[in-house]
Amino acid sequence: MAMNWKSCLTFVVSFLLFKVSHFAEFATTVPSETQLAIQGQNTVLDCSFPVDKQWDRTCCQIEWKLDKEVVHSFYYGQDHLNDQSSRYVNRTSLYHSDIEKGNASLRLEHTTVGDEGNYICTVHTEMGPKRKSVYLKLAAFYSEPRLKFSTSACGVELLLTTKGYPRPSVQWLTVSGEDVTNDTVTHLSQDAQGLYTVSSTVTLQGAVNKTLMFVLKNKDLGQEIRRNITLLSGNCVEVSPGVCQEIWWLVITILAVMLKYCSCI
Template identity: 25%
Template sequence: MFRILPFLILEVQLYLIRAFFTVEVPQLRYIAEYGSNITMECRFPVDGQLNLKDLSVSWAQKELEEQKSKEVYTLQKGEEDLKSQHSDFKGRATLLRDKLNLGSSVLQITNVKLTDKGSYLCLIDYRGADYKYVTLEVKASYARINVQKISEPEEEELILTCQSEGFPLAEVFWKNEKNLIVNESVNTTYTLTTDGLYNISSMLTFKPNTSENYSCTFWNKELNAETSYIFTLAQKSVSHVGRQSLILFIIPTCVIAVILISALIIFLKRKSLSKLHAKKDNKRKYPWLHKEDHRDLTPQTQDLIMANVKDSSDCTEV
């Protein structure tokens, strides 16, 4: 009886200490994109100005599939202690120390990997001790789709290929431009990369007898997300070729027409200038014919007078 009493007293003391010192988490679940950065937080009471030498912080990871824990980051009595840090987090996990004065322990993990997923323990020891768990989920959306288009002239077939990497495993759907799923002649395979990503490749083989368009879609059921790529297979039709030939005929014809019209305009201008010069010469030779008393004569009468004048002038010269 008396041997059990000290243990009971110790349990009561620990309970009272924990009741006054409580660690809280503003968020229980975090979701990070593969290759991005993530920060996770737990909060503790400071009660005035923080005495860093009295503070110890420990972050540890427990993977969902395993029971073993990995040390992520440790701050021991205000000093960073990375001796026991797991190799998976070296150079990637750190504590934002400027947040500690606010009573906030913020763990930052850069270049998130799939192996980072799991449950994380945040343990705070500062004039009392308490801990909380948060969960980190990692997703890798099939954001980038690599495509390829291969023509097989001998088989009169066309092969369309879509390839992408992501996590978790996604389904691939092929659709035509009528939004109907195409199941025939589709071959989809996948492999696992060294990073744990799924490398999915899907091929559609068909005979392109029309200009119909096709699309491939990567559907990630667990993330409720999809990524698509549309293949444009529009071919040149006979009408298109006819229009192209017509354009090739019209352009040279228009150029020739412009040249001929320009030449005609130049010719008419020159002819008009020649007539004007001839008229001026007549005025100089026969000024009396342009006096005011002959202005009422008709052009025919003036031409007849001019002809007689020329005949008389020719006779005189003889």
């Protein structure tokens, strides 16, 4: 009888150790680095978990959240989207055929700046829930700068505007490389989509024969826009009796547009 109790005790201890060990091994896995998505394109937030031969699809629950917003829910072997946040409707999906392989990744379509944030992937099996978070960062290429050119009796004003995301760095340089950004005025504003509109103004007075370089950098996408703008003042023409106005010529030179990032998800 004593041997039976010992055998039973040994079995119970072994079973508990197995369950504890197995539970400790179960964990969701997500990329450690920030994920980058381009405005308007599709992206995938990776999340995986271990499975074994005894894994039961109907006992697996997968939930994605952005803070407290429900992004996508899956349980009892199918999607359940009644509690899904309205702004994610028809924009999310899981890889159903790969869930049994431990794939809990989320596909997010038509990304917007509003999708940026900390996403939590929770996988719940018979061994309990495990969750990990991954940060999604959005970016949008800055558009070709538009130039507005106006003159007065005192000089000339240049206004360059462009739109993108996130907040860029803007510089104005002379041909010799001198930074004259402090002599210019740059305003940034965000539209309803969260994109930045950059408006940068430089004012030059008197007779001018000068070339300036406008430089905008979007570091997240490795985008750099450079534009050379040459201003030449010509002869004075009479616009009314006794009043002369300078004639200006404007030359815009496209030096380079470098797009180092490409995504075809």
